[in-house]
Amino acid sequence: MRTVTFAMNISLDGYCDHTVFNPGESIHDYFTQTMDDVDLLFFGRVMYELMFPYWSDVAANQSGTADEIRFAEKLTSIDKVVVSKSLQSAGNNTRIIRGNPSGELLKLKQQPGKKISVDSVSLLPELMAAGLIDEFHLVVHPVIVGRGRRLLDQGSLDENLNLKLVDTLVFKSGAVALHYLKQ
Structure with missing residues (x-):
């Protein structure tokens, strides 16, 4: 069975608004590396629309810093699933599902492949409650x-x-990467 991961930037007080962070090279590189063993990204609509087409444009136009381009190229190359009732279309290598996120993720988890990365704050409680x-x-x-x-x-x-803490990494910015496994 495939492993499902969840990755997110958060503030000390638990907020995850991407506009308040300045990740810099080392944090972009960290998130790029977390995708090395991932072959499927599982998005909610809101997060998908925050990420794309922005990162697709960075990859296509080589318009960011070197670390942003590496992140964008990795992110856009991975297959994606978006959970949405309202999204009419999605970019390349992206499939839209209309409902039952837990059931769909469970099916995907049971298929052969690398890790699945969940990128959705709105779906997180449901997926956690389902043990996924x-x-x-x-x-x-x-x-x-x-x-x-x-x-x-x-x-x-x-x-x-x-959760069980399995790794930490402190960045020059003072940000701390925490890697936990479900017990």
Whole structure:
């Protein structure tokens, strides 16, 4: 069975609004490396629309810094699934599913292949409750923002999910990458 990972940048106070972070080269490289063993990205619509077409354009036009281009090329080359009832079309190597995210992810998890990376804050509670997330890559940035989307809303989980810390990495910026496995 394939491993399902979840990766996200968050603030010290638990917000994951990408506009408040300045990841820099080392953090882009970190997230690029986390995708080395991934052959499928599983997005919610909102995250998909935040990521694309922006990163597709960076890859196609070679319009970012070297680390941004490496990240964009890796991200755009991987097959994607987007969960959306309203999205009418998606980019290359992207398939839209209309419902039952847990059931669809379970089917994908049972197929042969590399890891699946989930990139959706809105789907996270449902996928965690279904026991589908096996590991977490959280990069905690040294900023308190007090606004935006929280990683998890209050009451979004019925029970605690215990994790085991397996790796940490401290960046020059003061951000810390935490890699956890589900126990």
